[in-house]
Amino acid sequence: MTATLDAPPAPVTTRPASVGRGYRFELVKLVSQWRIRLLVLACWIAPALFVGAVSQQSDLPVDTLFGRWMNATGWAGPLVMLGFAGSYALPLLTSVVAGDVFASEDRLGTWRHLLVAVRSYRRIFAAKALASLTVIFVLVAGMAVSSAVGGVVGVGNEQLVGLDGHLLSPGAAAGTVLLAWVVALAPTLALAAVGLLGSVALGRSPMGLLLPAVVALAMAVAQLLPLPVALRFALPTYAFISWEGLFTSPAQLGPVLISVAVCLVWTIGATALAYFLFLRRDFTNLHYDGSTRRTTTVGALPLAGLIVVAFAVLAVATPSLGSGVTxxxxxxxxxxxxxxxxxxxxxxxxxxxxxxxxxxxxxxxxxxxxxxxxxxxxxxxxxxxxxxxxxxxxxxxxxxxxxxxxxxxxxxxxxxxxxxxxxxxxxxxxxxxxxxxxxxxxxxxxx
Structure with missing residues (x-):
């Protein structure tokens, strides 16, 4: 009698989860958080209530751009809200969403489960970045739509007085207001990329969560100083101001295009740095709080270098070394x-x-x-x-x-x-x- 051995079963291979599945999973994780739900609700409701209520008052926020026209046209309200959002709301929103998307895994200790399920660093990074971008877009769109609806319903679809005194028809005002909010998306994306970088580089440290807000605050303070025009344009947060040039005739497109281009460079650069650090993370350390040396050399210094390079390019390309106010x-x-x-x-x-x-x-x-x-x-x-x-x-x-x-x-x-x-x-x-x-x-x- 001859004994026979059965052939060993072929190993079972599973393909890594696709970016699409990972994106849906990360999006569900974000939306399931109570603070994200609260932010979405606030961004889609609060601006309409604020604009509608202020537009009915006799004491208007005249110290805010377009605030003096809030009881004359519904299209002034979204611009007042945009000025507030650029200074305070949008940097904080990017901190809460993008600044926490990677750090939350460190706090909960769930990296090993996620890595086993997805088995691809690249797909994890892409899914988390896209999910946070989607949530931020929903929040910004909510603020724009809500404030516009509140203004038009509360005051009416009337013509808007531009920054040089010329009148914009209701249709032109609506289109220009929409374009102004689109311009504000550029610095929001740049701060979101900084948030991704801080979330990856600083791990459980709360500074990763605060980084976009801190960067925005520092640059806002710098904008108040008598800086050369080239240096002012080299800061990505200038796009929160440059949209004002859209409301002149002819529109001042030069500052708008330059500031948006600077923001896109910052977005690409900060995202690439975050991706580079993420691929080199040590996920075996459950108490990772970031590497000060790597955060400085790979994170902070390259971004500071972007400011220097942008300043040098603008100083050479344009006569903009003075204050610009003559x-x-x-x-x-x-x-x-x-x-x-x-x-x-x-x-x-x-x-x-x-x-x-x-x-x-x-x-x-x-x-x-x-x-x-x-x-x-x-x-x-x-x-x-x-x-x-x-x-x-x-x-x-x-x-x-x-x-x-x-x-x-x-x-x-x-x-x-x-x-x-x-x-x-x-x-x-x-x-x-x-x-x-x-x-x-x-x-x-x-x-």
Whole structure:
């Protein structure tokens, strides 16, 4: 009798989980968290309530860009919300979502289970990055849609006054507001990439969660300083400001395109650094809190180098080593805005129509009473605007006090005569109406 041995069973091979399956899994994990659900609910409801409530008040946030127009058009509300979001909300949202997407596995000690299930570092990284990006997009879209709905329902689909005083039709205002929120997505993505980098590099450390907010705060403080224009544009958070140039005629597209390009470079660079560190993580250490040396050499220094390189490129490509705020630019911006707003006031008073060309508005501005250099930001700009009306020999003049900020925005405060810009209301045939020339916002193109 001959004994026979059965052949050993063939080894069972399982394919690694696909990126699509991993993405769905990570998305479900994110959405199942109570804080993410609360953020989604808040972003889709709170802006509408805020804009609708503030638009009905007599005391408007006039110190905020477009805040003075919130009770005149529903399209001012989304822009006020965008200014708030760029300064506070969006950096915090990226911290909560992207800054925690990898660190949560360290806190829960679930890396070994995830690695066994997926068996691919690359797929894990791609799934987590895409899931966090999806949630951030939903949050930003919610803020934009909600604030727009709240403004239009509360005030109405009316025309919007741009930063140079020209009027945007309701359709044009809607499109430009949407484009402004799209521009704000660029710095949000850059901060999200920084969040991914911090979440990978710092592990369980809470600094990984706070990194996007800390970076955004530091750059916001830097924007308040009298930096050279090239250095200001080299910071990715400048895109939270550059959208303002979309509301002039013609639109100031140069700063917008430059700031978006810088943000995209930061997004790609920070994501690539996060991916590089993730592939070299030691997942056997259950108490990993990041490597200070590797975080500095692979994370912080390359990003600082991006700022230096961007500054050098912009300094060579554009004449932008000064503040960008010059006497000629201030005068031109003020004259353009005054001419547009004068026509708006003329319509309110039911006077004969006049064009900007017929007015021929010019401005003569001095800074610090002529005792300092006639350039740079400050609240000591004093301007005299002159214009002519058809058939009138006398020259009209109005005085404005200007507060010009370092990012080029200015607030013009009328100082007489009372019939033109010296009072916050004008008397019209249908009663007293807000005077558009009493105080208004403007924008100096820094490039």
């Amino acid at each position: 006497k000629e630019k201030v005068q031109q911006s003020l004259s353009t805005a005054f001419a547009h707003l004068y026509r708006l006031q003329t319509d309110e008073l039911h006077r004969p129509a006049v064009t900007e060309a017929q007015l021929g508005a010019t401005s003569d501005c001095t800074k610090g009473g002529g005792m300092v250099a006639q350039e740079g930001p400050g609240n000591d700009w004093r301007c005299v605007v002159s214009w002519h009306l058809p058939g009138v020999a006398a020259t009209g003049q109005a005085i404005y006090q200007l507060d010009v900020t370092s990012d080029g925005r200015f607030v013009a405060d009328g100082d007489g005569p009372k019939e033109v810009n010296g009072y916050f209301q004008v008397r019209t045939p249908i009663g007293d109406q807000p005077n558009p020339m009493w105080q208004f916002d403007g924008n100096v193109e820094l490039l």
